[in-house]
Amino acid sequence: MKYFSTRGGGPKLSFEETVLTGLAPDGGLYIPESIPTLPPNWQTEWKSYSFVDLSVAILSLFISRDEVSEPDLRALVVKSYSTFRHPDITPLVKLDDRRFVLELFHGPTFAFKDVALQLLGNLFEFFLLRRNAKKAAGETPEKLTVVGATSGDTGSAAIYGLRNKANISIFILYPKGRVSPIQEAQMATVTDANVHTIAVQGTFDDCQDIVKTLFGDAEFNATHRLGAVNSINWARILAQTVYYFLAYFHIQPHLPDTSADVQFVVPTGNFGDILAGYYAKRMGLPMGNLVVATNANDILARFWNSGRYEKADSELPVSDGKQSGVRETLSPAMDILVSSNFERLLWYLAYENAQGDDENARMVASSATLASWMSTMRTDGRVAIPVDILETARRDFRATRISDEETLQTIRSHFEASPSYIADPHTAVGLAAGKAIASKESTIPLQIMLSTAHPAKFSEAVVQALRGQPSFDFDRDVLPPEFVGLLEKERNVVEVPGPEVDLVKKVIERFAIVDAGSGGVVGV
Numbered sequence: 182m183k184y185f186s187t188r189g190g191g192p193k194l195s196f197e198e199t200v201l202t203g204l205a206p207d208g209g210l211y212i213p214e215s216i217p218t219l220p221p222n223w224q225t226e227w228k229s230y231s232f233v234d235l236s237v238a239i240l241s242l243f244i245s246r247d248e249v250s251e252p253d254l255r256a257l258v259v260k261s262y263s264t265f266r267h268p269d270i271t272p273l274v275k276l277d278d279r280r281f282v283l284e285l286f287h288g289p290t291f292a293f294k295d296v297a298l299q300l301l302g303n304l305f306e307f308f309l310l311r312r313n314a315k316k317a318a319g320e321t322p323e324k325l326t327v328v329g330a331t332s333g334d335t336g337s338a339a340i341y342g343l344r345n346k347a348n349i350s351i352f353i354l355y356p357k358g359r360v361s362p363i364q365e366a367q368m369a370t371v372t373d374a375n376v377h378t379i380a381v382q383g384t385f386d387d388c389q390d391i392v393k394t395l396f397g398d399a400e401f402n403a404t405h406r407l408g409a410v411n412s413i414n415w416a417r418i419l420a421q422t423v424y425y426f427l428a429y430f431h432i433q434p435h436l437p438d439t440s441a442d443v444q445f446v447v448p449t450g451n452f453g454d455i456l457a458g459y460y461a462k463r464m465g466l467p468m469g470n471l472v473v474a475t476n477a478n479d480i481l482a483r484f485w486n487s488g489r490y491e492k493a494d495s496e497l498p499v500s501d502g503k504q505s506g507v508r509e510t511l512s513p514a515m516d517i518l519v520s521s522n523f524e525r526l527l528w529y530l531a532y533e534n535a536q537g538d539d540e541n542a543r544m545v546a547s548s549a550t551l552a553s554w555m556s557t558m559r560t561d562g563r564v565a566i567p568v569d570i571l572e573t574a575r576r577d578f579r580a581t582r583i584s585d586e587e588t589l590q591t592i593r594s595h596f597e598a599s600p601s602y603i604a605d606p607h608t609a610v611g612l613a614a615g616k617a618i619a620s621k622e623s624t625i626p627l628q629i630m631l632s633t634a635h636p637a638k639f640s641e642a643v644v645q646a647l648r649g650q651p652s653f654d655f656d657r658d659v660l661p662p663e664f665v666g667l668l669e670k671e672r673n674v675v676e677v678p679g680p681e682v683d684l685v686k687k688v689i690e691r692f693a694i695v696d697a698g699s700g701g702v703v704g705v
């Protein structure tokens with residue numbers, strides 16, 4: 182299996198090259214040259230598979246055997262998910278007869294990004310070790326220096342994915358005093374020698390600007406070649422397809438009949454999580470449509486509504502001061518202006534509507550269409566997608582936006598329900614969206630809501646929603662044992678007294694593995 186850029190530039194890459202490259206040089210995202218179909222007997226064969234078995238089976242369809250052997254792949258998968266606390270890895274929890282929650286937060290940092298980043302870290306290490314083993318004595322070994330900025334919630338997943346990995350150093354910048362104490366502690370208490378948490382006196386935007394400047398710095402890049410672990414990395418999407426399959430098998434005993442279609446509801450920011458569901462569907466996993474649940478940063482909900490993909494909401498008055506920027510919400514991991522992975526879906530939509538004499542001509546045409554949309558988006562901040570293409574998107578997806586007030590209300594109503602369920606604010610956006618969409622469908626769908634974080638990870642919103650409830654006790658009902666005492670644990674943080682690139686450079690030069698031959702970036 183080879184991968185190519187959505188925008189059509191550059192050569193096709195192997196899986197290994199795709200994973201190590203991240204973003205394509207033409208600015209596009211890598212996608213597989215074809216979407217594999219499931220083996221004929223998958224439904225009986227895979228029925229009793231564990232998460233690990235399913236992961237090996239699915240990943241094998243996208244990774245050539247001669248690139249990673251089956252025993253090597255299995256060893257990587259086993260290692261990646263041995264850090265999870267639940268035997269199912271991503272357990273399915275029943276709320277009532279037609280609603281289920283797929284909990285994706287049982288990994289080391291209590292959020293769904295662990296599912297992908299645990300595997301990505303091991304893939305990086307595996308490929309680097311293999312490359313270095315082939316080098317002659319005296320040749321410089323390949324290393325990776327990952328640098329990224331976080332507003333608090335996702336830096337820890339990257340750190341836990343890369344901690345203690347051979348040939349890799351990771352530097353995560355965060356705005357000092359502007360992330361929650363638990364989030365800060367989750368990053369700062371990782372004291373492995375290759376992990377460097379940097380507290381910058383400044384804002385999150387300052388941190389992001391510093392990272393961008395570092396990557397745009399030709400000289401710095403000459404010594405630190407770029408790779409990527411951000412959410413556009415193909416391996417992250419691939420890793421996330423697995424839980425859709427697991428959920429499909431786990432829900433079967435609860436279905437009224439085997440033909441019942443299940444709708445998946447996904448709290449969405451950069452469109453990675455839900456895109457994995459789209460791939461599962463395209464591979465042949467039976468499911469109803471996928472629901473895009475956004476917070477007030479609703480570029481995707483607006484797209485499905487209008488066909489316009491635009492940063493600012495043109496229907497808002499220009500005087501709305503927040504119009505051009507990201508809105509801060511109670512579900513910060515979904516606070517985005519544009520959704521990077523949406524480009525991959527747009528390619529498939531363009532392809533379905535492309536003209537051409539053969540497969541290859543249609544693929545070339547889709548990339549050209551996509552590249553022109555992306556270029557319009559870059560210059561104008563908006564692009565109008567033709568109506569036939571929008572209709573194609575509406576066949577597989579529903580989309581809706583949920584406010585902070587609805588998020589809080591949903592946390593409360595699920596706490597009060599029987600059985601009681603305590604949702605984190607991102608999961609609550611999904612629960613609220615599922616309810617809103619169900620009320621509009623002609624037949625009430627069965628739904629699986631993806632739960633993307635543990636409520637203790639976003640405790641401020643949970644406490645804000647539930648503090649009036651006499652029977653609510655945060656320490657008893659929410660706080661996991663792993664978080665107890667976390668704030669007092671030993672820390673390793675480098676302080677940078679101002680938002681200055683040169684100061685951060687010095688830290689990286691001082692701590693990066695000597696002879697670092699490459700670097701990478703972590704998106705948030």
Ligand SMILES: *Cc1c(COP(=O)(O)O)cnc(C)c1O
Pocket residue numbers: 292293294334335412448449450451452453454455514515607633634
């Ligand atoms: C990253 C994240 C999301 C959004 O996932 P995307 O793949 O970016 O759409 C939702 N919830 C939580 C808790 C996250 O960390």
